[in-house]
Amino acid sequence: MKSAGEAANLIEVRGLTKVFGTLTACNHVDLGIRQGEIHALLGENGAGKSTLVKMLFGSLEPTSGEIFWKGQPVKITSPSVARSLGIGMVFQHFSLFEALTAAENIALSVDDGTSLDKIAAKARDLSKTYGLPLDPDSLVGDLSVGERQRIEITRCLLQEPDLIILDEPTSVLTPQEADKLFETLERLRAEGKSILYISHRLEEVKRLCDRATVMRHGKVVGACDPSKETAASLARMMVGADVATAERTPIELKDAPELLGICGLSRKPAGPFSMPLKNIWLSLKAGEVLGIAGVAGNGQGEFFEAISGEVLQESADSVRIRGKSVGRMGISARRSLGAAFVPEERLGHGAAPRMRLSENLLLSRHATDRKAFIAPGGFVKNGMIQHATQRIIEVMDVRKSAPDPEAASLSGGNLQKFIIGRELDRQPAVMVVNQPTWGVDAGAAARIRQALIALARAGSAVLVISQDLDELFEISDSIAVMHNGELSKPLPRAEATYERIGLLMGGAEPGHTDPHRPEAA
Numbered sequence: 240m241k242s243a244g245e246a247a248n249l250i251e252v253r254g255l256t257k258v259f260g261t262l263t264a265c266n267h268v269d270l271g272i273r274q275g276e277i278h279a280l281l282g283e284n285g286a287g288k289s290t291l292v293k294m295l296f297g298s299l300e301p302t303s304g305e306i307f308w309k310g311q312p313v314k315i316t317s318p319s320v321a322r323s324l325g326i327g328m329v330f331q332h333f334s335l336f337e338a339l340t341a342a343e344n345i346a347l348s349v350d351d352g353t354s355l356d357k358i359a360a361k362a363r364d365l366s367k368t369y370g371l372p373l374d375p376d377s378l379v380g381d382l383s384v385g386e387r388q389r390i391e392i393t394r395c396l397l398q399e400p401d402l403i404i405l406d407e408p409t410s411v412l413t414p415q416e417a418d419k420l421f422e423t424l425e426r427l428r429a430e431g432k433s434i435l436y437i438s439h440r441l442e443e444v445k446r447l448c449d450r451a452t453v454m455r456h457g458k459v460v461g462a463c464d465p466s467k468e469t470a471a472s473l474a475r476m477m478v479g480a481d482v483a484t485a486e487r488t489p490i491e492l493k494d495a496p497e498l499l500g501i502c503g504l505s506r507k508p509a510g511p512f513s514m515p516l517k518n519i520w521l522s523l524k525a526g527e528v529l530g531i532a533g534v535a536g537n538g539q540g541e542f543f544e545a546i547s548g549e550v551l552q553e554s555a556d557s558v559r560i561r562g563k564s565v566g567r568m569g570i571s572a573r574r575s576l577g578a579a580f581v582p583e584e585r586l587g588h589g590a591a592p593r594m595r596l597s598e599n600l601l602l603s604r605h606a607t608d609r610k611a612f613i614a615p616g617g618f619v620k621n622g623m624i625q626h627a628t629q630r631i632i633e634v635m636d637v638r639k640s641a642p643d644p645e646a647a648s649l650s651g652g653n654l655q656k657f658i659i660g661r662e663l664d665r666q667p668a669v670m671v672v673n674q675p676t677w678g679v680d681a682g683a684a685a686r687i688r689q690a691l692i693a694l695a696r697a698g699s700a701v702l703v704i705s706q707d708l709d710e711l712f713e714i715s716d717s718i719a720v721m722h723n724g725e726l727s728k729p730l731p732r733a734e735a736t737y738e739r740i741g742l743l744m745g746g747a748e749p750g751h752t753d754p755h756r757p758e759a760a
């Protein structure tokens with residue numbers, strides 16, 4: 240139920256501008272958020288959405304412009320000033336300490352001397368009231384992304400904010416988790432709270448939000464009632480042009496060679512909250528895109544670690560890359576065989592945040608592309624690295640504020656484009672990618688999906704782990720489902736329906752028999 244009506248603005252910005260070097264990330268932005276509304280902030284990657292909300296939360300200082308809170312001009316000079324006004328924020332990249340428990344993490348942002356027990360009790364209450372299942376005593380390092388997000392939201396709610404800013408909250412959630420979050424947000428709206436909601440998922444914006452403001456190249460280019468728009472018309476407003484879906488021509492794989500084989504892969508759980516892997520069999524052929532669907536936390540992360548070599552297996556034969564048993568080899572050795580791996584977490588895992596894009600490129604490819612990037616005597620071929628960096632930036636249309644900026648300065652979606660482009664640029668024989676379009680706008684997502692299909696059709700094997708079923712249906716030649724640490728037999732795309740995949744995701748069909756699995760097993 241939408242209830243905002245013509246309520247007064249809780250927060251209003253006028254002419255808000257932020258300049259980074261030569262780039263105007265926010266350019267004279269005017270925006271008002273009413274009391275009791277869910278207001279969407281839309282725009283393509285790099286449009287300036289995060290920059291705008293960071294100014295509202297006091298983590299970036301505006302270059303110029305004014306902010307009014309409940310009608311009064313304010314200077315939000317730090318997040319603690321924002322919090323004391325009543326503004327809370329849940330960031331796109333979580334800021335939790337993995338070695339601490341949920342309650343300890345929450346306690347870090349409460350500076351009034353409240354005891355840990357009281358904080359844990361309050362967090363438990365809030366999580367019940369708002370439908371955010373959370374165990375305050377669990378160690379963050381053992382939690383899924385969805386669970387981590389619930390800690391962030393609970394931490395934010397503990398401050399009893401009037402305005403809650405959410406930066407792409409559902410990009411990492413399962414449909415079920417997203418539904419739960421919407422219920423929470425609707426409850427908050429009914430209580431008169433305001434929510435500023437950044438998302439690239441246009442269907443959910445239509446369903447949830449009362450109003451939307453659209454940004455492009457740092458400027459506000461439109462406003463609308465999203466329930467009256469279609470996802471396509473919203474995408475057009477954001478990108479300024481129609482957005483195509485990826486095209487996939489069917490392929491005959493019968494005689495194609497296997498490039499990635501998973502043979503009876505099992506893994507004990509690494510911690511109390513991690514998922515064991517149970518006797519997984521898979522064979523990926525040259526030319527093929529295989530999608531892996533599944534509710535988050537069913538072993539996808541553990542599976543990715545086992546394939547990439549981040550975690551070694553007991554048996555060398557459990558992972559085969561281009562016919563070679565690599566189960567005991569580390570990530571660099573597997574990469575040297577022509578494999579590429581793109582993890583779910585971009586900052587810190589997929590890219591070193593404080594290093595420039597070219598340095599990140601060198602870091603990830605100096606061993607595998609030694610000849611291209613390192614001269615005899617060990618000197619780095621700077622020209623070649625710069626050239627390759629610029630090529631990736633161009634191919635993937637990475638928008639940035641300097642010719643070779645630090646990874647952390649890129650908007651979330653643009654960093655994802657760069658990381659995917661960096662791996663695609665090697666033309667790997669095997670590409671394994673976890674959540675390829677997490678936080679990526681509709682136009683860029685279409686480009687990434689098409690590039691993955693093209694890589695496969697050029698003769699590589701592509702394995703895509705994704706929680707976005709539409710994405711998997713768009714790009715995959717076959718789809719398997721991970722449930723409770725087991726992988727179902729892949730279904731050819733023609734046989735895979737949303738209903739069948741949904742049933743498998745819910746654990747309706749146990750185990751599988753794979754043609755590569757020995758009969759006796």
Ligand SMILES: Nc1ncnc2c1ncn2[C@@H]1O[C@H](COP(=O)(O)OP(=O)(O)OP(=O)(O)O)[C@@H](O)[C@H]1O
Nearest residue numbers: 259264284285286287288289290640648650651652
């Ligand atoms: N600290 C910074 N230093 C330099 N440039 C920056 C910095 N932060 C952001 N930018 C640049 O400002 C522009 C806007 O980035 P912003 O993160 O606001 O985009 P966004 O709309 O949130 O994108 P996304 O949807 O990808 O998250 C980008 O070109 C980005 O590279």
